[in-house]
Amino acid sequence: ETGVTQSPTHLIKTRGQQVTLRCSSQSGHNTVSWYQQALGQGPQFIFQYYREEENGRGNFPPRFSGLQFPNYSSELNVNALELDDSALYLCASSGMNRISGTGITGELFFGEGSRLTVL
Amino acid sequence: GNSVTQMEGPVTLSEEAFLTINCTYTATGYPSLFWYVQYPGEGLQLLLKATKADDKGSNKGFEATYRKETTSFHLEKGSVQVSDSAVYFCALRKAAGNKLTFGGGTRVLVKP
Secondary structure (H helix, E strand, O other): OOOOEEEOOEEEEOOOOOEEEEEEOOOOOOEEEEEEEOOOOOOEEEEEEEOOEEEEEOOOOOOEEEEEOOOOOEEEEEOOOOHHHOEEEEEEEEOOOOOOOOOOOOOOEEOOOEEEEEO | OOEEEEOOOOEEEEOOOOEEEOEEEEOOOOOEEEEEEEOOOOOEEEEEEEOOOOOEEEEOOEEEEOEOOOOEOOEEEOOOOHHHOEEEEEEEEOOOOOOEEEOOOEEEEEEO
């Protein structure tokens, strides 16, 4: 167990709806990143949050947005859901260099994911 | 851009067989390389990593060597067990930032 918890574990939405997924990071970790894993594919980087600000983004449209809270937990919001948004959404937490705000301090710890089905 | 290519599965083996999963990458600079494993119904777990050329990562009997000359990071295990049945992902990370670029995954099924 990694100490990263995600909720809900499964959910079903319809096209056009909005969804919020939640992630609690491992104790002591100040960085959260989100990945989308479509069925049978590798995870794709959505974005990363550090100190409550987006700190890197992959090739995803603006309807994918997020938040990070003072306790380092995070939310992923997806508006105007499309069928192709059906996937496993993974959250990963890690520590980040506090001085520069960049660089890597260690391993990414992944949660078990939230499986979203869009009908 | 950065990319990772790994052999497609599924790979079906008998217990105690030798496992190799090929992984090659494209990236500028000197990325760190990783193998992650995803057991059924679970999230990703780091299996092993290597941060510079010629480094060998190892864990739980699995090994992979960072080969910059061939831009490869092949995963090997000498004797697999049924419990090794999972999906294995090769990934890279550039020196700055935490973004991981994953390959498509290779499903491994080990039969008793």
